[in-house]
Amino acid sequence: MKFTPESALLVGTQVHTAPEAFGKVMSDIQPRMAVAYHFFNDFDTSTGVYERIRSTYDGPLSMADDFMAWNVTKDDIIVRMAATEERTWSPPLASPAQAPSQDDRTEFSERSGVALDAMQFSDFTKSGYDDVDDVLRPIFEEASEVLGQEFPYPGDN
Secondary structure, X not given: XXXXXXXXXXXXXXXXXXXXXXXXXXXXXXOOOEEEOOOOOOXXXXXXXXXXXXXXXXXXXXXXXXXXXXXXXXXXXXXXXOOOOOOOOOOOOOOOOOOOOHHHHHXXXXXXXXXXXXXXXXXXXXXXXXXXXHHHHHHHHHHHHXXXXXXXXXXXX
């Protein structure tokens, strides 16, 4: 894409989430299934992205691809490729999306057996912040070393 090294570092670590940072966040929240997406999931890029995620996360992981589907139940998550007509477009929403109401959550809890308090956001999620500097700084240090010039870490003076 003809980025300068400085621009490439910012795009790869500040505009997008670096794989190591994604892995650290997943290690912190411990999802039943982490899903990596919005990257070039191609034969020549997916292995590198996978290895970089695995450097900071060892839990269940899917590397999302077009037409991948996740069947989620309270007991299991099955990852599969959907059988679909590739030339279709999804219809527009009939109304704006809305978060489930308390009544919806209560009804779902009763129907599914999932405790109502298990459907709340954790304090970690509510905080809205996860410090990933420890995995991003080495990327800047490596780029500085490999390219022979200093790339200051964003926010450092």
